[in-house]
Amino acid sequence: MLAPRDAAAAAQIEPRSGEDQGFGSSVYTVGPISLEGLRELSVADFVDIVERYAARDLDGEQLNALASDVASRAQTMGYVFATAMIEPQSLRAGVLRVRVDEGRIDRIRIDGDDDAAIRNQLNPLLGGRPVTKARLERHLLLADDISGVWVRRAYFERQDGEGVLVLEARRSRASGALVFENDGSAPVGPERLRIDADFNGLLTSTDEVDITLATTPFQPGELQYAKLKYEAVISSNGTQAGFVISHSRTDPGAYLADDDVTGRSTRLGIELRHPFVRRRNFSLWGEAEFQIQDIRRDRDGALDRHDRIPVVRIGAFMAGTAVGGRYRARVTYSQGLSILGATELGDPLASRDDASAAFSSLYTWADWERELGSRFSMELAARGQIASAPLLSTEDLGLGGNRFLRGYPYSQRSGDEGIMGSGELRYDWADALNLVDNIQIYAYADGGYVSNLEDGRGTGELYSAGGGLRTDIVNGLDFDVELAMPLSGPRYDTDNDNPRLNVKLRKTL
Secondary structure: OOEEOOOOOOOEEOOEOOOOOEOOOOEEEEOOEEEEOOOOOOHHHHHHHHHHHOOEEEEHHHHHHHHHHHHHHHHHOOOOOOEEEOOOEEOOOOOEEEEEEOOEOOEEEEEEOOOHHHHHHHHHHOOOOEOOHHHHHHHHHHHHHOOOEEEEEEEEEEEOOEEEEEEEEEEOOEEEEEEEEOOOOOOOOOOEEEEEEEEEOOOOOOEEEEEEEEEOOOOHHHEEEEEEEEEEEOOOOOOEEEEEEEEEEEOOOHHHHHHOEEEEEEEEEEEEEEEEEEOOOEEEEEEEEEEEEEEEEEEOOEEEEEEEEEEEEEEEEEEEEEOOEEEEEEEEEEEEOOOOOOOOOOOOOOOOOOOOOOOEEEEEEEEEEEEEEOOEEEEEEEEEEEEOOOOOHHHOEEEOOOOOOOOOOOOOEEEOEEEEEEEEEEEEEEOHHHOOOEEEEEEEEEEEEEEOHHHOOOOEEEEEEEEEEEEEEEOOEEEEEEEEEEOOOOOOOOOOOOOEEEEEEEEEO
16 A cells, blocks of 8 residues: 555545646655556566665655656657656555556647648558657658658647647648759750649649650750659558659750751659658668660661660668768669560660660769858768670760769760769858848869770760859749869860859749
């Protein structure tokens, strides 16, 4: 019996109202301690706490400490909403009953956009099982992964004896962007205009339709590109499935204008993606795709090049925190297949006479960003590929473009295998001159090397360096300007090594 000392009969513990239980100034003689309400946890998980408080006299402060220690232990073991309390009770036989609630979610309340896609992703948290931090974090992040969804805040509260998960969330049904860049090559550009449009929840609550259109605005005939992508979350575990179709036509100008060369490229793909691990500090997705690429080039009205490449790709994408920063990385294994009219070795129309659609390659890229303090930050990035055999042109690795070797146009050099890297030092200037929301000033250097198997053409290395500004002029309008200097000789499209001025303007729609 738990009773105040010197009491002749069984005593009542009557906690007062409030966040902490108030037991008054009485002292109680405690014998055994019984933990009630355990479902996922066991008494063995609390044995040291029980031993510390059992068979001794406890005052009100110590009873509160007992309940707090039990709740903290349950929370430490992952049951983030766990609580413990000592309910009003008659203390007979010296047994103290501690009621443990491991943290069940009985109801979900969504403030903002109460969207079916968000609820479907969070519903597995209901059903009576206590919720662990890992399960809660996974489902909140998976809800936030749904296209157009932003989960801004989540917290837990108790209402009328029920555990309620409260979310602040938003769902956008459509979004878009208009992007102008001048990083193309002289024959196809260099100015390019792209329109991206995203539509969410069209056929199912979790689906997404992405449409991309691109052209060279000052010479529209040089490039027309269109892509349609559809994907949907098909399970509460976050599995996504979809397809993609793209087609482009090119009619190069500049120094190729008199060659009467045109090109067509079509890509069809079926994609599958699953989050095996989804946490804030580490996430891992598995990816699979079956793709068919068909690339044709006509010269003087006659077909003079044709590649068809059916390929299966299997890979992993990961993101997380490491060494004080955040990283992303992808590894993809590609296996070309000799089916569906695939290009064979020795095909006279192949883009490379020693290559075919039967190949294996392993491609990887990674980047890492870290804050350095005083508004400075840095980014490191790398990309690489190895291959089992010579590759057709669309499968090789290129140096140049707006990500690596920025002083050169896309595919200034290309090869079956290679590696490249870049480093960037940044400074963020908030509310710069009271004119723009933010300016990021940066300097970079990058370099890379590619080689071809069986003595193919294009082997070599490139280096470039430069710097620029990325500006958020106002909400939804970004302007970037960069001066990139080629350090390994002239660019193929201009035949000079003058600094390259890269400009990008992006307007969110």
